[in-house]
Amino acid sequence: MNADSSLPVTAEKSFLPNRSDDEGGIDLGQIIDAIRRRLLLVAGVTTVVASAAVLKALTDTPIYEASFEILTNPVTLETRIISAANPQTLSNQQDVVAVSVDEAKLKILKSPKVIDPVVEELQETFPAIDYGDVARGLTVQPTSQDILTVTYQHPDPAVVTAVLDVVEDAFLQFSLEERQRDILRGIDFVDEQLPQLRSRVDALQSQLEALRRQYNLIDPEAQGQQLTQQISSFSQERLDIRVQLNEAKLLYDNLDQQLDQQGELAAASLLNENPRYQSLLDKLLEIDTQLAEDSVLFMGESPEIQYLREQRQQLLPLLAQEGQRTERQLVSMIRELETRDQALGQAIDQLNQRMKVLSSVARRYSDIQRELQIATENLNQFLSKREALRIDAAQRQTPWELLSQPGNPRASAASVKRNLLLGSVLGVLLGIGAALLIDRLSSVIYTPKELKSLSKLPLLGVIPFNEYLERYGPAASVATRLRQAGYILNITNKADEQEQSQASTPFIESFRSLYASLRLLNPDRSLTSLTVSSATPGAGKTTVCLHLGQAAAAMGRRVLLVDTDLRRPSLHKKIGMKNAKGLTDYIASPELSIEEVTQPVPLDDNLSIITAGSLPPDPTKVLSSRRMEEFIGMVNQQFDLVIYDTPPLLGFADAFLTGVHSNGFLMVVGLGKVKRTVFQQALEDLKVSMIPVLGLVANGAKEDQMASSYSYYQYYTQDEALPSQTNGALKTEPAGLLKSLKDLPIVKSMTKK
Incomplete structure (x- = not known):
């Protein structure tokens, strides 16, 4: 089959978009993911900063403090007597008689107007004290609606006691003067308004009478x-x-x-x-x-x-x-x-x-x-209020009342708590900043969302991280396929069985979904050949190539896997097969036929493989040879789908030489392993080569990145019962799985082949 007749399956070529097309702004999801990845760093920085803040508070000079409380809205004896004698007085309205505390009053209490007399009295005992010493250590704070808490801090406990004693008297005197001043100002205001109110009433009565006479109106x-x-x-x-x-x-x-x-x-x-x-x-x-x-x-x-x-x-x-x-x-x-x-x-x-x-x-x-x-x-209200204010002005009892006397000064623990709180907040902020900075400098792609946003290419599949395959390698792969075939139907260790089931089910389904996405790229044109590659080694392209072929074969397609990684071939290792005769042997030996280098994959009737064969001194020469082009045309006629496993894109021309004869590239990106710049450089190289990119595969996604798909599979398989009819239980550890399988008939047949 001519390669030109099976060119891109996609409706249009997909390449890396221009940088100007990227959308700006802050992605909150990426920030949260970065913080989650660097959570230990954030916790470490927070602990260090908070510990340093607490240590500083403990080593500083101790600060002593004491406090007293004032009731700012009491009902005095004079108020009760006046209220009983005249219900119309303002003494019945506590919010008017009382000296209410607001932000302005709090500032006045700490102003020189109130504090200067306090300082003058204190200087008789402590000559060095000044207004700044008193104002800095003095805290006036309302703790409830009518209670005012006054606190003073100073390294000398004697100064704390003396200051609070004088401040207590000064604040009570201030409340009395403030009330008298407010009442006198109220009387003056009422006296100023009464003539205007009388004139206003007379004028309105005259207007009403004139209107009735003019229009002869009654109602x-x-x-x-x-x-x-x-x-x-x-x-x-x-x-x-x-x-x-x-x-x-x-x-x-x-x-x-x-x-x-x-x-x-x-x-x-x-x-x-x-x-x-x-x-x-x-x-x-x-x-x-x-x-x-x-x-x-x-x-x-x-x-x-x-x-x-x-x-x-x-x-x-x-x-x-x-x-x-x-x-x-x-x-x-x-x-x-x-x-x-x-x-x-x-x-x-x-x-x-x-x-x-x-x-x-x-x-x-x-x-x-x-x-x-x-x-x-x-007019009537002002007349009543003037009489009430005159009665209230005669009161001499202070409107504020002392609730608690200043106690003995004690060492303040607030500095330790405050430093711990501030240190924790600062540590969290610094830790988050450090995490974001390190994550930004590392420039690694961690999530499928980042990958899709960076490339603007179709994300055809997301492969979940398979801890079982990561831990046991080829043994796990063979065991999984044997278990699916019915030879391993019972596992003694229930925990191991559950681990395999939960890890492999979404893993296998992700490849079925990937193949379905590839077929649906362009339903009018069939996908006959595919080049699988990655930007750098370690992305999992060979694993993707193998399991994608298995998924296609399970759907009835005759699939051929060709290992064109002639530098470090590994496809045969994933399957557990020998690399005796392969692609290079076929290219170098005209007498060999394709059937002689093609090996059927055990347990998969529709899946075959051509290994890399002997390692050539110049892989580029082999892949660009005339016999290689003939080989590609022949396998395209014999199989429904040919998948080529190629070396990484950067640094080698092998993948480009193979990809030009296929329907297009399938880029595998290992999440958490590939830097943005490296990935973008690989896409730029593909853009220059004018080879279409079918889409991307995100490999190694964590559970939280699989979203609803992983949750569905986990729910669907968590209570799945094992088959009840077995031919015998296989009691062995995963590490020795291959050794335990030697006596099985199917493994013996695999060995003979």
């Missing part, structure tokens, strides 16, 4: 209701007249149209109610009926027919006159209804005009009345 709302009822009544009557008018016009139009079209057969509803018209119409119908019956018996010019026609012609003018008389009656009715409609419209317009004037006056009346009510209420 605008009642007059408005009367006008509204009249307008509603007239509007309803006018609506009824318009309905009658529309009906009359419709009857007139129908009657006029029918009389014009065929007067003798007019059937308007109004004419149906006219007995004279109906009588004439009945006579006309009788004549028409008689005329129709006689037309059958007599000729058209017979006297009988002529007589009937004359009678019919005499009735037609009478019908027309009766229709015109009815039409004149309708015209008269329409004119009468139009006159009544016009009169009602004029009356409604006059009422609406009066309603507009009344609405404007009523609105002004309501506005003035509302403003007068508000102004009167304000």
